[in-house]
Amino acid sequence: xxxxxxxxxxxxxxxxxxxxxxxxxxxxxxxxxxxxxxxxxxxxxxxxxxxxxxxxxxxxxxxxxxxxxxxxxxxxxxxxxxxxxxxxxxxxxxxxxxxxxxxxxxxxxxxxxxxxxxxxxxxxxxxxxxxxxxxxxxxxxxxxxxxxxxxxxx
Amino acid sequence: xxxxxxxxxxxxxxxxxxxxxxxxxxxxxxxxxxxxxxxxxxxxxxxxxxxxxxxxxxxxxxxxxxxxxxxxxxxxxxxxxxxxxxxxxxxxxxxxxxxxxxxxxxxxxxxxxxxxxxxxxxxxxxxxxxxxxxxxxxxxxxxxxxxxxxxxxx
Numbered sequence: 282x283x284x285x286x287x288x289x290x291x292x293x294x295x296x297x298x299x300x301x302x303x304x305x306x307x308x309x310x311x312x313x314x315x316x317x318x319x320x321x322x323x324x325x326x327x328x329x330x331x332x333x334x335x336x337x338x339x340x341x342x343x344x345x346x347x348x349x350x351x352x353x354x355x356x357x358x359x360x361x362x363x364x365x366x367x368x369x370x371x372x373x374x375x376x377x378x379x380x381x382x383x384x385x386x387x388x389x390x391x392x393x394x395x396x397x398x399x400x401x402x403x404x405x406x407x408x409x410x411x412x413x414x415x416x417x418x419x420x421x422x423x424x425x426x427x428x429x430x431x432x433x434x435x
Numbered sequence: 436x437x438x439x440x441x442x443x444x445x446x447x448x449x450x451x452x453x454x455x456x457x458x459x460x461x462x463x464x465x466x467x468x469x470x471x472x473x474x475x476x477x478x479x480x481x482x483x484x485x486x487x488x489x490x491x492x493x494x495x496x497x498x499x500x501x502x503x504x505x506x507x508x509x510x511x512x513x514x515x516x517x518x519x520x521x522x523x524x525x526x527x528x529x530x531x532x533x534x535x536x537x538x539x540x541x542x543x544x545x546x547x548x549x550x551x552x553x554x555x556x557x558x559x560x561x562x563x564x565x566x567x568x569x570x571x572x573x574x575x576x577x578x579x580x581x582x583x584x585x586x587x588x589x
Contacts, residue, residue, distance in 0.1 A: 304472070304475070305471070305472035305473045305475065306472070307472055308462070308465070308471055308472055311462070317459070317462055318458070318459035318460070318461055318462055318482040318483060318493065319459045321458065321459065321483050321491065322482075322483060323481070323482065323483045323484060324480075324481075324482045324483065325479070325480065325481045325482070326478075326479065326480040326481075326482075327477070327478075327479045327480075328472040328476075328477065328478045328479070328480075329472060329475050329476060329477045329478065330477060337475065339472065
């Protein structure tokens with residue numbers, strides 16, 4: 282099998298490669314990053330690729346955009362093993378792991394419909410990352426499971 | 436530039452390649468096909484790739500699954516120029532264009548909250564494809580714009 286076939290998604294010239302995403306989470310990664318294709322930027326996604334370390338993994342390549350550590354750390358909530366490669370002229374110039382943030386702002390929606398962050402107020406959602414999930418800073422509601430279902434639509 | 440770099444998403448062994456999707460519509464194509472990555476099947480997506488014919492196009496490759504004409508015809512509503520390639524052992528064995536269906540069942544949700552198809556009844560949504568959009572067979576509501584917003588979550 283050639284490298285091309287093994288790669289599935291080929292190299293990009295400039296941008297960010299997010300590798301080792303938990304299998305099946307790529308579309309949730311895109312949602313967190315606010316990427317839906319409508320901006321016109323080139324984005325490639327490979328889902329459920331064979332991975333020695335994870336069994337199955339997803340890969341997301343965003344061309345022409347270098348993601349910041351803050352942006353990628355939020356991804357740790359759904360893809361704790363993800364690695365980030367910043368690419369310039371086809372070369373990886375920076376490598377990083379995602380790190381669990383202590384706080385997540387404006388990414389998740391509080392499931393409590395009476396929470397001030399879900400009303401028509403100019404209040405951004407804000408969750409503390411705790412051992413067993415995330416806790417709303419406004420109403421203390423804890424989201425434990427199925428975080429992706431609470432990702433805010435852009 | 437090598438073929439690999441031009442391809443962006445490489446060849447698949449067996450499955451379906453949907454090419455010439457309207458730029459930015461790939462995630463809506465996945466939604467219509469009920470693909471979110473959780474089934475474990477390998478899926479590759481390339482968004483906003485340069486295209487002579489369309490300016491920008493998206494490509495979706497679904498490994499290990501041969502889509503039927505009925506399944507792909509629904510895609511014509513959001514990607515009228517899409518072409519379908521059935522691939523076996525890295526070779527294209529069948530090519531087809533999407534064709535505008537006359538009826539779409541179970542894919543779109545009627546925006547009329549009083550429509551019987553949106554109630555807790557065992558009634559599947561059913562829309563006739565008309566010149567300027569789609570018309571609900573139950574309540575005659577017409578969806579003209581932004582069809583993707585009405586795609587049913589699986």
